[in-house]
Amino acid sequence: MTKTKIDVTLSATRKEKPKSDQLEFGRVFTDHMFVMDYSPAKGWHDPKIVPYEPITLSPASMVFHYGQTVFEGLKAYRTKEDKVLLFRPEKNMERLNLSNDRLCIPRIDGEFVIEALKQLVSIEKDWIPTAEGTSLYIRPFIIPTEYYLGVAPSKFYRFMIILSPVGSYYKEGIHPVKIYVENHYVRAVEGGTGKAKTGGNYASSLRAQEEAAQKGYSQVLWLDGVEKKYIEEVGSMNIFFKINGEVVTPEVNGSILEGVTRKSILELLKSWETPVSERKISMEEVYQAYKDGQLEEAFGTGTAAVISPIGEFLYDDNKIVINNGETGELSKKLYDTLTGIQKGTKQDPFNWVTEVK
Amino acid sequence: MTKTKIDVTLSATRKEKPKSDQLEFGRVFTDHMFVMDYSPAKGWHDPKIVPYEPITLSPASMVFHYGQTVFEGLKAYRTKEDKVLLFRPEKNMERLNLSNDRLCIPRIDGEFVIEALKQLVSIEKDWIPTAEGTSLYIRPFIIPTEYYLGVAPSKFYRFMIILSPVGSYYKEGIHPVKIYVENHYVRAVEGGTGKAKTGGNYASSLRAQEEAAQKGYSQVLWLDGVEKKYIEEVGSMNIFFKINGEVVTPEVNGSILEGVTRKSILELLKSWETPVSERKISMEEVYQAYKDGQLEEAFGTGTAAVISPIGEFLYDDNKIVINNGETGELSKKLYDTLTGIQKGTKQDPFNWVTEVK
Numbered sequence: 006m007t008k009t010k011i012d013v014t015l016s017a018t019r020k021e022k023p024k025s026d027q028l029e030f031g032r033v034f035t036d037h038m039f040v041m042d043y044s045p046a047k048g049w050h051d052p053k054i055v056p057y058e059p060i061t062l063s064p065a066s067m068v069f070h071y072g073q074t075v076f077e078g079l080k081a082y083r084t085k086e087d088k089v090l091l092f093r094p095e096k097n098m099e100r101l102n103l104s105n106d107r108l109c110i111p112r113i114d115g116e117f118v119i120e121a122l123k124q125l126v127s128i129e130k131d132w133i134p135t136a137e138g139t140s141l142y143i144r145p146f147i148i149p150t151e152y153y154l155g156v157a158p159s160k161f162y163r164f165m166i167i168l169s170p171v172g173s174y175y176k177e178g179i180h181p182v183k184i185y186v187e188n189h190y191v192r193a194v195e196g197g198t199g200k201a202k203t204g205g206n207y208a209s210s211l212r213a214q215e216e217a218a219q220k221g222y223s224q225v226l227w228l229d230g231v232e233k234k235y236i237e238e239v240g241s242m243n244i245f246f247k248i249n250g251e252v253v254t255p256e257v258n259g260s261i262l263e264g265v266t267r268k269s270i271l272e273l274l275k276s277w278e279t280p281v282s283e284r285k286i287s288m289e290e291v292y293q294a295y296k297d298g299q300l301e302e303a304f305g306t307g308t309a310a311v312i313s314p315i316g317e318f319l320y321d322d323n324k325i326v327i328n329n330g331e332t333g334e335l336s337k338k339l340y341d342t343l344t345g346i347q348k349g350t351k352q353d354p355f356n357w358v359t360e361v362k
Numbered sequence: 363m364t365k366t367k368i369d370v371t372l373s374a375t376r377k378e379k380p381k382s383d384q385l386e387f388g389r390v391f392t393d394h395m396f397v398m399d400y401s402p403a404k405g406w407h408d409p410k411i412v413p414y415e416p417i418t419l420s421p422a423s424m425v426f427h428y429g430q431t432v433f434e435g436l437k438a439y440r441t442k443e444d445k446v447l448l449f450r451p452e453k454n455m456e457r458l459n460l461s462n463d464r465l466c467i468p469r470i471d472g473e474f475v476i477e478a479l480k481q482l483v484s485i486e487k488d489w490i491p492t493a494e495g496t497s498l499y500i501r502p503f504i505i506p507t508e509y510y511l512g513v514a515p516s517k518f519y520r521f522m523i524i525l526s527p528v529g530s531y532y533k534e535g536i537h538p539v540k541i542y543v544e545n546h547y548v549r550a551v552e553g554g555t556g557k558a559k560t561g562g563n564y565a566s567s568l569r570a571q572e573e574a575a576q577k578g579y580s581q582v583l584w585l586d587g588v589e590k591k592y593i594e595e596v597g598s599m600n601i602f603f604k605i606n607g608e609v610v611t612p613e614v615n616g617s618i619l620e621g622v623t624r625k626s627i628l629e630l631l632k633s634w635e636t637p638v639s640e641r642k643i644s645m646e647e648v649y650q651a652y653k654d655g656q657l658e659e660a661f662g663t664g665t666a667a668v669i670s671p672i673g674e675f676l677y678d679d680n681k682i683v684i685n686n687g688e689t690g691e692l693s694k695k696l697y698d699t700l701t702g703i704q705k706g707t708k709q710d711p712f713n714w715v716t717e718v719k
Contacts, residue, residue: 030511030512031422031510031511031512032509032510032511034420034421034422038421057421059418059419059420059421060418060419060420060421060426061416061417061418062416062417062419063391063416063417064391064395064414064416064417064522064524065388065391065501065524065526068425068426069417069425069431069503069505070431070433070501070503070561070564071561071564071565071568072429072431072560072561072562072563072564072565073561073564073565073568074426074427074429074565076427106569107569108565108568108569109568109569109572142511144422144427144511146426146427148426152389153388153389154387154388154389154499154501154526155387155388156564156567156568156571156597156598157568157571158568158572165421167421167422169422169511189553190553190554191551191552191553191554192554193554194548194551194554194587194588195548195587196546196547196548196587196590197547197548197549197550197551197554197566197587198562198565198566203429203562203565203566204427204428204429204430204561204562204565205429205555205560205561205562205563205565205566206429206562207427207428207429207430207513208428208429208430208431208465208555208560208561208562209554209555209560209562210513211428211430211465211466211513211514211515212463212464212465212466214513214514215466215515230551230552230553230554230587230588231551231587231588233553240513241513
């Protein structure tokens with residue numbers, strides 16, 4: 006597969022590009038996309054870059070009925086020297102294949118897809134914004150395309166990559182968010198699909214998210230589905246706490262998503278010799294640390310927002326205000342370092358960044 | 363909304379209908395479908411019956427990314443007197459709205475949709491097969507259609523009804539199936555989406571189903587996600603046991619689907635004065651009943667298969683063979699009664715059946 010040629014058809018027309026200061030998240034898409042199909046006889050075949058255009062599917066297509074979808078999210082950045090950089094794309098491809106395994110979707114060739122992705126990004130280079138906080142968001146995804154209403158894995162699939170120039174995930178940029186600790190709804194449980202990046206996990210989160218928003222909180226903190234005691238993740242991000250000088254994040258347990266940003270933050274902290282541990286942590290422990298004056302910072306991590314500082318939790322009826330509701334020193338340093346590496350303004354001692362030639 | 367006129371456009375061509383004895387489940391679709399759209403400004407609007415045709419959507423359409431879908435399944439039957447009957451469609455509409463609530467999708471007007479459904483079925487009357495075990499399967503479903511990659515409820519939706527003439531769900535007809543008691547994967551947990559009919563629940567079940575099939579079992583029995591002790595449901599059906607003369611089914615607990623067939627079976631059994639209870643039941647209790655010679659029957663219930671007798675469970679390493687692997691007397695009686703009511707060959711004391719005029 007790695008040797009397969011990617012067929013390229015360029016668009017006859019080009020869309021107008023949005024202004025850098027008017028970018029939202031995930032609303033505008035570039036002129037081209039990557040498409041590749043799967044059939045039992047041919048495997049993944051017919052990889053091609055084509056004009057961005059609608060998909061036409063039978064109403065009986067399995068994607069409309071049984072949610073057998075997976076996706077990834079990563080970003081391309083354009084440096085001051087006009088280089089185009091990707092951040093750890095191989096980690097996204099590894100995770101995509103773990104999601105594929107869980108959802109009974111045939112694995113993709115990660116190396117080949119990274120090549121395809123680079124070719125696509127290179128064609129769309131002029132779409133990559135350069136202003137502070139902006140980037141080109143890359144969305145690889147797989148949908149089942151068989152026309153069948155039986156509950157079974159699809160026999161046919163379509164893999165696509167679409168690109169969207171984006172501003173900051175939060176319109177206000179990096180600034181602390183208020184989080185509602187969810188005590189009724191559950192995101193995932195061990196043995197379920199929590200560690201896969203599949204549509205159902207996001208669909209099931211919407212209701213809690215809406216109810217939290219009505220209470221004035223911008224995201225929810227998910228607790229474990231068994232005891233509703235242990236912290237899992239926040240919204241669609243992983244979560245970190247700084248308690249009495251030590252950074253703590255929930256351990257990988259089969260129900261949380263293993264974020265690429267999470268992994269990178271852990272590696273950064275270890276390189277700085279900051280005390281850090283991955284372990285079970287209960288909301289009660291966080292609340293106790295707060296009461297003892299030891300809860301110094303909290304932040305979410307993810308591709309879309311990179312670092313999202315947390316200014317307040319509502320835990321049952323208790324308000325937990327962190328660092329006076331302001332961005333903590335460590336959160337800021339991690340944000341600056343990671344976005345600096347991603348945008349090529351800071352050294353990359355880990356070789357995380359790949360240039361698109 | 364109930365007063366809205368449904369616009370009808372008939373197809374210029376008609377497809378060839380499959381032979382009754384060659385029908386599978388959910389592979390062939392009729393000539394027309396019902397479509398209705400939702401926007402924040404207009405609510406549900408523009409209801410229409412149109413030729414069955416593909417849907418065209420942007421690759422950024424939320425349905426391809428975040429699994430915010432719901433669906434229903436019910437059947438139309440054609441009697442010997444050439445009447446067309448529906449079985450409790452109002453129950454499906456009630457459940458569709460419960461699913462909508464859980465998935466943040468705007469509610470539909472159930473009465474209006476039943477009218478639309480009757481009109482569609484009436485147009486497609488010649489597609490309803492009459493042979494034993496056959497029917498016209500009706501699939502109402504809702505998909506999000508906004509073009510946006512943010513994790514939030516879609517602002518736009520499409521509601522559709524498609525129809526498929528079907529044979530028996532199991533090709534072999536009513537005959538006992540072998541079930542694998544799942545001790546690793548979990549279908550749903552309280553606080554999740556288990557009681558909603560949404561794609562993600564089905565996507566998450568595929569892997570366990572595949573592994574069970576490799577071991578020679580046709581479905582899995584799901585245990586609760588917290589203790590992995592209590593019985594939830596089987597494959598995509600509810601489950602019943604007959605133990606020492608009493609019929610037991612897991613109680614509605616927030617994580618099982620509340621099946622229309624389940625409800626009807628409970629009402630039938632009560633009318634027969636058969637001892638029946640809805641309660642927590644553990645797999646250990648079922649195994650003990652088996653060892654004591656008191657496990658008389660087990661069967662799954664659902665729209666697709668109606669009644670699916672269970673001949674064997676594999677529970678860890680223990681084979682539990684029920685009624686010598688043959689269809690039990692009660693399972694058979696329930697199947698005959700319920701399908702008799704559905705097909706109009708048996709009295710309908712409950713007024714479950716609605717005629718399509």
